[in-house]
Amino acid sequence: MTTHASRYAFRIGPTGMLGALGLLLLLFVAVAGPVIWGADASHLDVAAAQQGPSAQHLLGTDSLGRDMFARVMSGARLSLVLAVLATALGSAAGVLLGAFPTVLGRRGRRAWESVMNTAIAFPALLLALCVATVAGVGAKGAVWALGIASAPNFARLTYTLASSVSGSDYVLAARILGVSRPRLMLRHVLPNIAEPLIVTTTLQVGGMLIALSGLSFIGLGVQPPSYDWGRLLNENLNRIYTAPAAALAPGVAIVIAGLVFTALGESATALVRADAPTAGAARPRRFGGAPRPTAAPWQQAEAAIPTADAGAYALRVHDLSVVFPGPVGPVHTVRGVTLDVRRGERVGIVGESGSGKTLTAMAIAGLVPEPGRVTAARMEIAGRDPGTLRAPERRRLLGSMTAVVFQDPLSSFNPALKMGRQLTEASEVHLGLPHARAIRLAQERLHQVRIPSPALRMAQYPHELSGGMRQRAMIAMGLMGEPELIIADEPTTALDVTVQEQIVRLLGQINQDTTAAILMISHDISVVTSLCHRVVVMYAGHIVEDIDVASLLAGPAHPYTQALLASVPHMGSDRNQPLATIPGRPPQPRELPAGCAFAPRCPFASDTCRSRQPPLQVRDGRRVACWHPRPPRAADPTDTTTTTAGPA
Known part of the structure; x- marks a missing residue:
């Protein structure tokens, strides 16, 4: 207790201590002033009118002989x-x-x-x-x-x-x-x-x-017979030269009280800064049910996509675009994205920063901020088009059957609410569960994502949990509504390697234990290939390649995908050589070239590439947008992380 008290005393400093003492004094005077000095403040003694300071009247008297010190003290309230x-x-x-x-x-x-x-x-x-x-x-x-x-x-x-x-x-x-x-x-x-x-x-x-x-x-405030410090100042200011103590005392009281509250406010500012943290067809089974007999272990990302009910899709998006207004016209940040994800499938979206992968996911989840405008020729989640639903049904589809795991859970969780309150909100709003039932369900979900002592964690604030624990809690929040689609936006970016592996394993286990599809967004292609069945590569807001993991490791067709793989170091990398990089930088959405957006950085670009946008076509079992796709090569069992671009 002493340590905490001394720490806070140090933070607020001497100004804060003086302000606190001054506030206590003001409170005492406001409460006790009329009781102690009220009688003297109202006692009339015309014979002693307008006297100067004396032992009997410390500040003298007013024009009716009332004690000025008593009136100042009792007027504080x-x-x-x-x-x-x-x-x-x-x-x-x-x-x-x-x-x-x-x-x-x-x-x-x-x-x-x-x-x-x-x-x-x-x-x-x-x-x-x-x-x-x-x-x-x-x-x-x-x-x-x-x-x-x-x-x-x-x-x-x-x-x-x-x-x-x-x-x-x-x-x-x-x-x-x-x-x-x-x-x-x-x-x-x-x-x-x-x-x-x-x-x-x-x-x-x-x-x-x-x-x-x-x-x-000035006469617009307190009126006689009541009085405050301003009224007292008005009544005695004309005696400033004959009895300055009586004239200035109310003004001094006003100044002192103002300084006290200013000191308190400044100290509170310092204290707040010091304490600031640094920092939804067929419904799926609840997480924890029996695993699907046809589901492959999560570690075998190259395994075949589950074929049971292959006609059912968790997500179908055709010709998705996201446009923001710009100073010289609309800015197209996502351009004509077409993506189908089957139930139980794990699909990764990769690309450099600014490629449009996160905005694509946010558009699917209905989270694109204003003034962004989302359009699509087709948009279906669990077989239903959010745009054709009434507002309550749309909120239930996006809020309950779609779960979003954000990149930074510390900023995604409300820092002012305890974890329990945040976890139960979705089930209370959409499932209509009573609070007690929602609490039990939240504890089950925290336990299922391997968070120890769920009841204790629910009573804590987000900043009291570790980074990995917050990410697990974010996944548990998504599972509160039985989602058919889980969108994981860079869920491992801010975590160390060990915790990254734990989160990837957890997502794989959730996919194995439910029919929920996973759409994982990441800039780290090695993390995506360890979890997903299929990889979608985006560049400048456009899909440039859509390929299954086995074919990806055997050799992608698009030069950009090859460059991404080559830039990932692995155990066999020559430490005497510099790390592989992609020359140049991605184009700004408002500065897109007429042809292939990757052409300025591609060593195989031709005049056709620079003048015409390549369509996304099926080649050798994968979709690729390239005029000169690279031929596939046989998989090298000793190299499962990188590949080298071949000749045109």
Whole structure:
């Protein structure tokens, strides 16, 4: 306990300690002031009017002989209460106004921004004076005036903070799950921006105290017989030269209280920074059921794709495109992707960064962020087209029968919610399970993905789990809804080699124990070949080769696929030679050439390659988009990771 206390004392520093002590003093005066000094503050003694400081009256007396020290001390309660009320009103209104637009559509956000920009452009002090006049002179009108005047700026801050998390993976997933907008805002958005808002609110109290005192000083705030520090300052300022102590005491109290709240806010900012983490035809059997008799062991990736019910597909996508608006026209990031995945099949998508593999997966899962536009001649998941379904059915298809395992589970999990709350949300929303049943199911799923002590882990926050454990928990979350398609987006990128192997084994075991197909996205072709039956190679938003693993290891047809394989080091690599690389860089989506996008980097490119886009055609049992495909070679049992491009 002592160690923790000393650590926090070190973080907040002497300024924070002084602020904390000052707050305790202010609270004491606000609570006890009217009790201790109230009688003296209201006692009239005209004979002792306007006296200077003395042993009996430390700050002198006012024009009616009332003790100024007692009035300053007893006036603290009303001054602080009004400041807190005005801050609470402004911050509450600002949070609601600023957070709700983040869960609206694009048009709703634009309309909100127009209105709020106009409100912010209007001077806050002038707005406060207008509201105070309309609401009426007095303490109530002053509170409403300053609360309303401060709301637009607080709303803008909240909107900026909320926008930074509204595009997070866990918010997008919650949208697909069908979480209502109020629940989305209260559960997934606001908890993750609470700390900076609390810090800002603390700082705001000091500013509100000064503003309220200013309104009282000019006669628009507290009215007699009530009094706050601003009112006392107004009544005694004309004695600044004859009795400076009585005139300046209320002002000094205002300054001290403002400094206390400023110190608290600054210390809270430092403390928050120090504590910030560094960082869904036939339904499948639940994970853990009896394995399919026809399923091959996951380690034998080159084994034949299961042929049982070969006409049933977990995924069918034809001519898929993803387009974003650009400064000089639309930018095509995914271009005409056609991909069919059978139930129980494991398909990998590989390519360099920017090849469009992740956007393809996000388009299938319905997670492409605005203003992206997804089009497809055909899109079916488990035999159903999401575009033809009503909103509830579409959310169930994408949120329950499709599972997405994101690349970075730390950013994909909501950092403000415990693991149990996040794991149970899908089953509660889509399966209609009561909370207790959903808790039991979540514990079963955590146990099945080999996470020890499931009950303990469900009571922890995401940052309290290791990287490998978080990735397993992400897989368990996907299994809460009995998915027919599992999309794994770079699930091993941030993990060490040992944990990578464990995750790959786990995905293979899940595929073996269910009919769920797996679509795995990775830049590491060696990881994909260790798990998948088939590999789809993408370049510049287009599929350049679709090949089974056995043929891939025997020799791919596309030069880009060959170059990817050659760039993967293996145990037989000559350590005296530099690592193989692919010269040049992938083209930007807005700078695609007229012909083959790989032509500028391909050693076999011809004039035809540079002028005409090659179609994706079937050659030797694989689909390849190349005018000069490489001929297959016999598999070398001593080399299962690399291949060498042959002559044209």
